[in-house]
Amino acid sequence: MTDPFVVIGGDAAGLSAASKFAREVPSRDVIVFEKGEWVSYAHCGTPYYVKGTVERLTDLLSLSPEEAADRGIDLRRNHEVVGVDTGAETVTVTHDGKTVDQPYGDLLVATGAHATTEPIPGTELDGAFTMHGLDSAAAVRAALSRPDEDAVDKSIEYVDTALVEQYTDWEPPERVAIVGGGYVGVEMAEAFRAHDVETHLFQRSSHLLPPFGKAVGERVADHLREEGVTLHLNTAVDALVGDDGRVASVAHDGSTTDVGLALVGIGIRPNTALITDTPVELGNSGAIAVNEYGATTVDGVYAAGDCAEANHAVTGSPDWVPLGLTANRAGRAIGQTVAGEPSLVGDIAGTAVVKAFDLECGRVGLLDHERASAAGFDPVSKTVTTGSRSGYYPGGDDTDVTLVADRKSGRLLGGAIVGEDRAAIRIDTLATAIEADMTVDELERLDLAYAPPFSPVWDPVLVAAKVLTGQL
Amino acid sequence: MTDPFVVIGGDAAGLSAASKFAREVPSRDVIVFEKGEWVSYAHCGTPYYVKGTVERLTDLLSLSPEEAADRGIDLRRNHEVVGVDTGAETVTVTHDGKTVDQPYGDLLVATGAHATTEPIPGTELDGAFTMHGLDSAAAVRAALSRPDEDAVDKSIEYVDTALVEQYTDWEPPERVAIVGGGYVGVEMAEAFRAHDVETHLFQRSSHLLPPFGKAVGERVADHLREEGVTLHLNTAVDALVGDDGRVASVAHDGSTTDVGLALVGIGIRPNTALITDTPVELGNSGAIAVNEYGATTVDGVYAAGDCAEANHAVTGSPDWVPLGLTANRAGRAIGQTVAGEPSLVGDIAGTAVVKAFDLECGRVGLLDHERASAAGFDPVSKTVTTGSRSGYYPGGDDTDVTLVADRKSGRLLGGAIVGEDRAAIRIDTLATAIEADMTVDELERLDLAYAPPFSPVWDPVLVAAKVLTGQL
Structure with missing residues (x-):
């Protein structure tokens, strides 16, 4: 196979794949078509640029075009892919008013998502x-x-x-x-x-x-x-x-x-217009359906990032949770797979954290009872509020932990945490427990860290598990 | 069984057991003998009292004698247990110059540990x-x-x-x-x-x-x-x-x-002198040997806290890691078991965190190669340094993550983390992964949290897992 690995979209998923591939198989070409000027920038940082915490726009670039070139990536900015022919194994690209067909050996669709404004009229106004x-x-x-x-x-x-x-x-x-x-x-x-x-x-x-x-x-x-x-x-x-x-x-x-x-x-919606006329299938979410290697329903065509689905660790079914790590991780795995070493893109657990002024918020798994029931579980949940540090140690804050479990099996299905002191990062404990299929009972017995400046003897996560276990 | 549940030692393990038991079986007596004045205080807080972060000594009490009484616990301070007769099922107690024998139905040895000063002469000096x-x-x-x-x-x-x-x-x-x-x-x-x-x-x-x-x-x-x-x-x-x-x-x-x-x-050593002349057996560590319910080798006699061993999640063998959560957790489980509902004390993972001025340090599992080899593993380890937040977001710090895995199985055996920004609490992710028997490969694919103020796209833990996986 001498045709290049072609990547549509020069952001997290696309450039992760291209970087990994170029490192593994320097002898084969990898071309990334990016329709805009910007590549590989940190979406999640934009509010902090507006706020002023981040001073320069360029601080949000994680990979410059020069660095991409250094990695052996043939990055073509202002190149818009306007058509995909999976039969002929070509993509049609416009640039500077000219249109060319580019053959591919493998193709990664990493077209991302766009902000939706429907059904609000008036969003075309200045301001x-x-x-x-x-x-x-x-x-x-x-x-x-x-x-x-x-x-x-x-x-x-x-x-x-x-x-x-x-x-x-x-x-x-x-x-x-x-x-x-x-x-x-x-x-x-x-x-x-x-x-x-x-x-x-x-x-x-x-x-x-x-x-x-x-x-x-x-x-x-x-x-x-x-x-x-x-x-x-x-x-x-x-x-x-x-x-x-x-x-x-x-x-x-x-x-x-x-x-x-x-x-x-x-909200945002996946960019899938490009593959509408191809045999590449969409999932129920409207994003591109992929298997555990990020492969679509068409041989040699992969999808990753905000335009693609991923497998949810709790439901075992495809889901669409467009977030940064998922894009990076899937891109990297696909780069490695295309390079010849099949690599799992990994499940998602729906892990997300957000800062709201001084509050740190985290969530993971299934929190919504309706969704949990639809997935075949009998959800029971509890929210418990405890301190983030030993009571006598200053600087702690009330931490609210919500846990959701399946009544019958006791399996941990989801969780949410909010508080001002190290609350968000604690969601990783729950994400790990969920991906390990733990029960709340097992969660309650985990040997978690304790030191007065960082946690009370019973971490808020453990207290919540103890209370919920008592209700099962 | 009408004889009381007798607890030797009024600290974390002892009072956790007594509290749980009194709540579950209010009809049966629970007597706690404490040789000193203080009960249930936060050992781990004492350096912060000396420092001045904690203002009053009484802030370090987690349960006052009055609160213990309110919970239905017969707490007897300044009562020293000087003998245990597991045949007669009695303990010998001295108080105010008088000595009495107290029969027990069940007995919990929660005598704690003492600071050792050997082999340093001169520790009896003033100052x-x-x-x-x-x-x-x-x-x-x-x-x-x-x-x-x-x-x-x-x-x-x-x-x-x-x-x-x-x-x-x-x-x-x-x-x-x-x-x-x-x-x-x-x-x-x-x-x-x-x-x-x-x-x-x-x-x-x-x-x-x-x-x-x-x-x-x-x-x-x-x-x-x-x-x-x-x-x-x-x-x-x-x-x-x-x-x-x-x-x-x-x-x-x-x-x-x-x-x-x-x-x-x-260092500290377990207080076991009291059971030297009884059939209660010590483990190799010198602390009291217990099973998964905290029961010693003598029927009706339990041990918990700094005087007892616990099962290590990685080695599957008894170990002695005297820490606060272990004591609280084992005490509580034993209180419930004695109350009639057998409850696991839970494994330990050797999780520990400590603050060193501005540095946060955490460790879990087996870090020492010699120990890992002795436990039958083929250890390989790697230390990786990455930022704790997105590079453009201020306030982050270099975070060093060390991971140890078994070369053959890929199983995560241990980890350590150090840094100034939310480093310690990240050890809980590794503790959870270790107790779930995860491989570093699985760790690498975990869906952990990402938001610029709290973590880079790839959390330091994931980066370390990625690097170590590459070496297996």
């Missing part, structure tokens, strides 16, 4: 943003800064200078709206408040961060209010309303709230 | 201390404080007022010696430096915290030096030398170092 991509992050930061501040370095080769310029002259808005109370909404609330902007967050459901469960959502809501965020829970936004092409208010509940900027973070 | 017990903590704090400071509240009912008075008039020493570089030594170095005392730490072996392995030991040594501690590694102390009954210098290497106070922390 309305989604937080998906470095260009929009730069634009939002420019809009939040005074015209004389020069907050965004427009000399960076990759940045969409025209977009940033458009907002450089804006005076900082007095009030902003965030539509959606998921990760993006919560992280951006922190970013906006850091700029001293009046911040209104609209959330359709009754609590924030729905995938983290009620206990986390309620505590985060209280904390956001303490931090000066105005929450509108159970509030569906009907539209962003413009004035002279510029966002001016948010329509909701039959009234409006005037704002100078709106950020819509109501 | 020489071990750090085992609240009275000595109070005395050290008194000795470190100016006479007019009144640092120790001598009105507390339980404290050995005479001992504290003895040191109240002492002027703070200019220089102190710590003999031993284990937990106690490292934690006390932090406490002494907080009082601005010149601190010399003598360690017989070549690195600090031997159970944590070389990578942790060396980094802790560097950090202690940065914090102004003078380290004497590979230095055996020959004796504490007195002047007029008061410690005046430390003899080592044929010379002496003048000091005004000496703290000896060179």
